[in-house]
Amino acid sequence: AQSVTQPDIHITVSEGASLELRCNYSYGATPYLFWYVQSPGQGLQLLLKYFSGDTLVQGIKGFEAEFKRSQSSFNLRKPSVHWSDAAEYFCAVGARSNDYKLSFGAGTTVTVRA
Amino acid sequence: DADVTQTPRNRITKTGKRIMLECSQTKGHDRMYWYRQDPGLGLRLIYYSFDVKDINKGEISDGYSVSRQAQAKFSLSLESAIPNQTALYFCATSDVPTAGAGNEQFFGPGTRLTVL
Numbered sequence: 014a015q016s017v018t019q020p021d022i023h024i025t026v027s028e029g030a031s032l033e034l035r036c037n038y039s040y041g042a043t044p045y046l047f048w049y050v051q052s053p054g055q056g057l058q059l060l061l062k063y064f065s066g067d068t069l070v071q072g073i074k075g076f077e078a079e080f081k082r083s084q085s086s087f088n089l090r091k092p093s094v095h096w097s098d099a100a101e102y103f104c105a106v107g108a109r110s111n112d113y114k115l116s117f118g119a120g121t122t123v124t125v126r127a
Numbered sequence: 128d129a130d131v132t133q134t135p136r137n138r139i140t141k142t143g144k145r146i147m148l149e150c151s152q153t154k155g156h157d158r159m160y161w162y163r164q165d166p167g168l169g170l171r172l173i174y175y176s177f178d179v180k181d182i183n184k185g186e187i188s189d190g191y192s193v194s195r196q197a198q199a200k201f202s203l204s205l206e207s208a209i210p211n212q213t214a215l216y217f218c219a220t221s222d223v224p225t226a227g228a229g230n231e232q233f234f235g236p237g238t239r240l241t242v243l
Contacts, residue, residue, distance in 0.1 A: 022167070047231070056131075056217060057170075057234040103169060112177075113221070113230045114160075114185075117169040 015040040017106050019118035026094050027126050034089040034121050036104030045107040046087040047115065048078055052100045060102075063087065074098070099125040130154045131235035133218050139241045140208050148203045148238050150218030157223055159201040160232065161185075161193060164215040173216075176201055177223075208242040215239050 016039045026032050038044055045064050049057040061072025068080040078089045087104060104118040131152045140146050150159065157178050162170040162185075172185030174193040182193055190212060194202045205212055216238045221230040 017169075019169075045230075049234075056236040057219075059231055059233075062231055107230065109224070113224045114172060114175065115170075115232060117162075117171075119167055119169040 015044065015106050015108050015111060015116050017104050017116050017118035019102075019104055019121050021121045022119070023122045023124070025124040025126060028096055029093050032089075032091045032094045032098070032123065034102050034104075034123070036087045036089065036118060037085050038087065038104075038106045039085065040106060040108055042108065042110070043082070045113065046078075046080060047105040047107070048072065048076070048087075048089045049103045049105060050074075050100050051103065051120075057103065060089070094123075094125055096125045096127070099123055129236070131218060131220055131233055133216075133235040133238050135238060136236065137239045139243065141243050142209055144208050146205045146208055146240070148216055148218075148240070150201045150203070150235055152199050152201075152218075152220045152233075152235075154220055154222075154233060155198075156220040156233075157198065158221045158230070159195070160219040160221075161191075161201065161203045162217045162219065163187065163212075164217060164237075170217065173203065205240075205242075208240075210242045213240060213242045 018037045047062045048060040063080045101120045105115040107113045107115045160175045161173040176182045176195045192204045218235040219232040221232045224230040
C-alpha cells in the first residue's frame with residue numbers, strides 16, 4: 014500500500030529565508046506526487062505535481078519540488094518565503110495500481126515570522 | 128463561481144442526529160471523493176465515486192453513507208452523528224486519468240462539522 018510521511022509537523026521560518034518541506038513516500042513503482050497548500054479557512058490548492066520526466070518541477074507561488082527516486086522523496090522548496098506562505102502543506106501520492114486514489118501525509122504547518 | 132462547492136460551510140449538530148453534506152461541481156469530472164481532515168492526520172478518504180453508478184468505500188467509511196445523484200452532485204450522510212465525527216470535511220473531483228499522467232484532484236472549500 015502507498016503511504017506518505019511528512020516528518021516535520023511544524024516549521025517556523027523568517028520572512029525572506031528559504032524553506033524546505035520534506036516528503037517521503039512508500040510505493041514500489043513510480044508514483045504520481047503532489048503538493049497541496051491549505052491557507053487558514055480555505056480548501057486545498059495544488060502547488061505542483063510530478064508525473065514523469067524532469068525530476069525538478071516548478072509550481073505556483075514560486076515553489077519547486079524535486080523527485081528523488083533513490084531516496085523516495087519529493088521535497089518542496091521556496092528560495093524566499095513571504096508572510097502569505099504561512100499555511101499548512103500536504104504531500105500526496107497516487108498510483109495507477111490504486112486507481113489513482115491519493116494518500117496524504119499528515120501535513121506540515123509553516124509559520125512565517127517577520 | 129467556484130468549480131467545487133460544498134454546503135453547508137459550517138454545521139453544529141447533536142449526537143444521534145442525521146446530517147447531510149452536499150457537494151456540487153461544474154468541472155464536468157466523473158470522479159468525486161469525500162475526505163475528512165483531522166489535526167495531525169491529514170486527509171483520509173471516506174468514499175469515492177468514479178461515475179454515477181460506481182460508489183466505493185474508502186479507508187474510513189464506517190458511520191457514513193453517500194449518494195451520487197448526478198455526475199455533478201455527491202452527498203455525504205451521517206446517519207447518526209457522534210462526537211468523534213467532528214472534523215473538517217472536503218469534497219474533491221478529478222478527471223479520468225490518461226495514459227502517462229495521474230489525476231489532479233480539485234477540492235471544495237470544506238465543511239466544518241461539530242457534533243455535540
